[in-house]
Amino acid sequence: xxxxxxxxxxxxxxxxxxxxxxxxxxxxxxxxxxxxxxxxxxxxxxxxxxxxxxxxxxxxxxxxxxxxxxxxxxxxxxxxxxxxxxxxxxxxxxxxxxxxxxxxxxxxxxxxxxxxxxxxxxxxxxxxxxxxxxxxxxxxxxxxxxxxxxxxxxxxxxxxxxxxxxxxxxxxxxxxxxxxxxxxxxxxxxxxxxxxxxxxxxxxxxxxxxxxxxxxxxxxxxxxxxxxxxxxxxxxxxxxx
Numbered sequence: 611x612x613x614x615x616x617x618x619x620x621x622x623x624x625x626x627x628x629x630x631x632x633x634x635x636x637x638x639x640x641x642x643x644x645x646x647x648x649x650x651x652x653x654x655x656x657x658x659x660x661x662x663x664x665x666x667x668x669x670x671x672x673x674x675x676x677x678x679x680x681x682x683x684x685x686x687x688x689x690x691x692x693x694x695x696x697x698x699x700x701x702x703x704x705x706x707x708x709x710x711x712x713x714x715x716x717x718x719x720x721x722x723x724x725x726x727x728x729x730x731x732x733x734x735x736x737x738x739x740x741x742x743x744x745x746x747x748x749x750x751x752x753x754x755x756x757x758x759x760x761x762x763x764x765x766x767x768x769x770x771x772x773x774x775x776x777x778x779x780x781x782x783x784x785x786x787x788x789x790x791x792x793x794x795x796x797x798x799x800x801x802x803x804x805x806x807x808x809x810x811x812x813x814x815x816x817x818x819x820x821x822x823x824x825x826x827x828x829x830x831x832x833x834x835x836x837x838x839x840x841x842x843x844x845x846x847x848x849x850x851x
Contacts, residue, residue, distance in 0.1 A: 636666045636668055636669055639661065639664065639666070639669045640668065640669060640672050642657075643658060643661055643669070643672045643673055643676050644672075644676070646658050646676070647676040647679075647680060650680050655677070655680070655682060658673055658676055658677055658680075659673075659677065661673035662674065662677075662688070662692075667695070667697035667699055667700050668699065670692070670695065670697070670700050671692075671697075671699055671700045671703040671704075674688060674689065674692045674700065674703060674704060674707065675703055675707065678707040678710070679707075685707075685711070686708070686711050686713065686716060689704050689707040689708045689711065690704070690708060690716065690719050691704075692704030692707075693705060693708065693719055693720075693722075693723060698727075698728075698729035698731055698732050699731075701723065701727065701729065701732045702729070702731050702732045702735040705720060705723055705732060705735040705736040705738075705739045706735050706738070706739055708720055708739055708743065709736075709738065709739025709740065709741070709742040709743045710739075710742070711743065712742055712743055712744070713743060714743060714744040714745045716743055717740060717743050717744065717745025717747070717748055718745070720736045720737075720739050720740040720743060720745075721736075721740065721745070721748060721751040723735075723736035724736045724737050724740065724751060724752075724755050724763075724767070725751060725754065725755065730758075730759075730760035730762065730763055733755070733758060733760065733763045734760070734762050734763045734765075734766045737752075737755065737763060737766035737767045737769075737770050738766050738769075738770075740752075740770055740774070741766075741769060741770040741773055741774065744774065745774065748770075748774050748775065749771075749774065749775030749778045749779075750778075752767055752770050752771045752774060752775050752778075752779070753771065753775060753778055753779035753782060755767045756768065756771065756779055756782045756783070756786065757782070761792050761795060764786075764795055765792075765794060765795055765798060768783075768786070768795060768798035768799060768801075768802055769798060771783070771802050772798070772801055772802040772805060776802075776805030776806070777805050777806040777807065777808075779802075780803065780806050780808050780810060780811050781810075783799045783802050783803050783806075783811070783814075784799075784803070784810060784811070784814040786799040787799040787800055787803065787814050787815075787818050787826075787830075788814065788817070788818075793821075793823040793825060793826055794825075796818070796821065796823070796826045796829075797825050797826050797829040798829075800815060800818055800826060800829040800830045800833045801829055801832075801833055803815055803833055803837075804832070804833025804834070804836040804837050805836075805837075805838070806837065806838075807837065807838040807839060807840055808840070809840055811837065812834065812837060812840060815830045815833050815834050815837070816830075816834065818830035819831055819834075
């Protein structure tokens with residue numbers, strides 16, 4: 611005759627049954643992703659892919675990061691697709707990963723996030739990523755984004771303008787240098803104006819040498835030294851050579 615299991619044994623089995631019925635917690639799923647990433651066999655990579663559709667944003671973001679940093683064959687596609695995720699944290703993670711590809715052909719996807727994403731976090735990450743990815747046609751987008759309502763986004767965009775759109779957006783840069791109350795933004799505007807050869811940029815930089823903040827004054831002085839030779843506008847009616 612079989613004996614009934616002791617009550618203590620039943621109690622120890624109950625949590626396991628509950629766990630199996632409810633599934634792993636997000637923390638456990640994230641832990642599993644890291645385990646699979648440490649041993650990226652073809653089977654484990656396929657297991658990682660299943661997490662891309664997980665209902666928990668943090669799990670999806672971790673899976674995207676794992677697959678892209680493993681440099682799977684379709685890493686760029688995975689990162690780009692995650693830019694359309696419903697969760698801002700997933701999109702922000704994806705933006706960084708797209709930038710890490712350093713592929714100018716992906717610049718357009720980042721530009722769309724900078725211009726249209728409702729999350730300031732995503733727009734900022736996209737601007738930072740675009741700065742790494744490059745993109746010869748990004749200047750117009752970046753200049754437009756200099757008017758973003760979030761100052762952290764504008765700061766990231768200013769740095770990207772300096773690297774990707776030298777000499778562009780002079781009027782808006784002058785406006786920031788002269789009027790923005792955030793001195794960090796005025797510093798970056800001065801640095802960006804140092805890439806312009808327009809007389810208006812030089813005039814604004816010279817005026818900024820009287821800015822009340824030392825860092826802005828120093829940036830303006832250095833930008834004047836770094837500024838390319840001034841190009842004077844042609845005089846109407848002047849004979850062309």
